[in-house]
Amino acid sequence: MDAHATTFGVPSRKMAMWVFIASECMFFGSLIATYLSYEGKSLVGPTPREILNIPLTSVSTFVLLMSSLAMVLALEAVQTGNRRGARMWLGAVVVLGGLFLAGQVYEFREFYHEGLTLQQNLFGATFFVLTGFHGAHVTVGVIWMVTLLVMSLRGQLGPERSLDVEVAGLYWHFVDVVWIVIFTVVYLIQ
């Protein structure tokens, strides 16, 4: 329906993504608020101080931030009809997003071996559910980016479809911003 004139002149799909992001803010807000309200309430260890690996997660945070940069460049490339650039930068988003997820899998496995499980204590439950749902959002984003990349490789992602990339980009940046909040709240402020 984007071809039709809209009241605000904003494509409806773009507005829908903004509206959905507002909803997602409440979703992650509730998860983060629960994490904070249960902080220090665990009856047994391990505690965040014992287990969280800030250097490692700083690296994966940097990787995710760079993926947002790649996203911006991918959109610019699609809008200007630069097909090579579109493929390169979409590929970069996929690789960087995948790296972030790999880092999360590694982190979860490490924590598991050090005795932090969902069932171990409240920290485990709130940490894994919060970061796990964020990871699920990144996974959806990576799948979306792979789809766009395949479309681009098939030559189906010309400038006339740049809105597809822009909407996906809004989602991607949002997931990135949420991670900044989670990283700050969970890892940096203990």
Added chain:
Amino acid sequence: MSAHATAAHPPLYAGGLRSWLTTVDHKRIGVLYGVSALFYFVVGGVEALIIRLQLASPTADVVGADTFNQLFTMHGTTMVFLVLMPLSAALFNYMIPLMIGARDVAFPRLNAFSFWTFFFGSVLLNLSFFVGDPPDAGWFGYANLTSKQYNPGMGIDFWLLSVQIMGIASIASAVNFTVTILNMRAPGMSLMRVPLFVWMALVVQVLMLLAFPPITVAFIFLMFDRFFGTHFYIPSAGGTPILWQHLFWIFGHPEVYILILPSFGVVSEVLPTFARKPLFGAPFMIFSGILIGFLGFGVWSHHMFTTGLGAVADTAFSLATMLIAIPTGVKIFNWIATLWGGHIRFRTPLYFAVGMVGLFIIGGLSGIMHASPPVDIQQHDSYFVVAHLHYVFFGGTVFGLFAGIYYWWPKVTGRMIGEGLGKLHFWLMVVGMNLTFFPMHFLGLDGMPRRIYTYATDLGWERWNMIATVGAFLIAVSVLVFFVNAARSLASKTQAPADPWDAATLEWTVSSPPPEYNFAVVPTVNSARPFWLHKYGPTRDISTRTKAQGTPAQPDNPPTRIDLPSPSSWPILAALGLALLGGGALVGLWMVLFGAAVLVFCVYRWAFQPLERTGHPTFGPAPSGGSS
């Protein structure tokens, strides 16, 4: 071109089952919501009647304590999620595009997905009856009542998974309608010219967007507690059941406004039409509605005064709750002022609208009582609260929605509905409702707790309970009268006119029922009452007005070609995949994975299917040249 000009429109509801399963037309989806909601209204009503039979006399033995718990849980869950919300959604779906001058919603297929997701979720909830284990922890599902330790059966799992699925439907629908209302308005329809009903719908969409995520998170925690052994709500591991209460009521109080604001919107359309006056202080009504929605997010803890939040929190939530009385009072005074001095026509929709105002005031007044913590602590968990919430939900929402059903019935069905039976329905319902719920105030003040399945003889509660039960059956009779009236109307052959009430808004400019494309010509709006202006010109004085003998507001046939979205199977199949994914948690991992695979497959097919494909519905003259 001439062949097109003389061809009659195909009837809106023609076509077999397949056309209903794959429809993306907002009007048909509205009908699907309405029929489902009325069906569940009967289901939830029967549950209520059994509850009332059990409570009619002391130490009765109609059902046991366990069944009683299941009945009030299913009654509450059904009425909130399967009746009031979808009945509002029915009116939103059908009317919003027509009232803002649009040909459909912003995302027609997402709209179909929302309905089917809701529908499969509602089926999953009621499947719990067939496995013999319905949920029994109340519609609020307070933690510990729902823990695996105290509630090991599958009932709670059915409940949490199905409400979770329906929550996804609500969020999808809220995104859709927010964008539709903001972005699909006809040229000239500024926000202050948007009809009140649509404005209240917009506030409701925003509330759903922001209130459903917290309950989704609450359900995720509960799901992890029950399926994976976490301790979010388990005190022995440091968790607190109060967390559930916070998350539930951060959703639950906005939910109250999600349920009542649609009814406010209907009344704000019906009263001006039948008083033949513009709505008194329409901008104030809009801002009051927004303020109610905004304040609705800051009052959740007034449901939790007995948990001991401390004096500061109690004071803050008490004050915020009392503040809501101001915009609500504005609305009620403006409704009364709208009627004042009007040329009132006493038709059934007006009866229900006025009934809503009167009955809602009673519920509102007892609501203000609950804003005071000491009073609330006295009344907490007593029948006084049951009385209060039924005056709000039944007196407020059900009466308002019935006003809407009678008001828009001719538009939706193309048939007029009987005035005599309509008024009989109204009077039976008013009497039945007050007989049922007013005595509950006395019972509550006399100390009768909620949710008890029976009571002793010497407590003196027999008389009021018996009266309440008689009232409940009177309500059942009134609903029966409605269904008889509806059946008679549908069986009649007389075509309803396009504008039976001489109303002011755009939905009355098109035929009854509307053509599939809604508007042959997208209207240009230059007033908050565009159709009134078209008919009568700018005069506000009702005594001197004469109906302008001008051109009809809409031509019979579209002068230019109209392309509509094609029907699609993917939304319903994607919704089915989602339901299998959710319901699969009760069966096994294989079904969860299967559902997920179906969902992903259907979403991809949906995303790559053009909205308008070969053979999509087109109207109007064929294009003179070129291809499309």
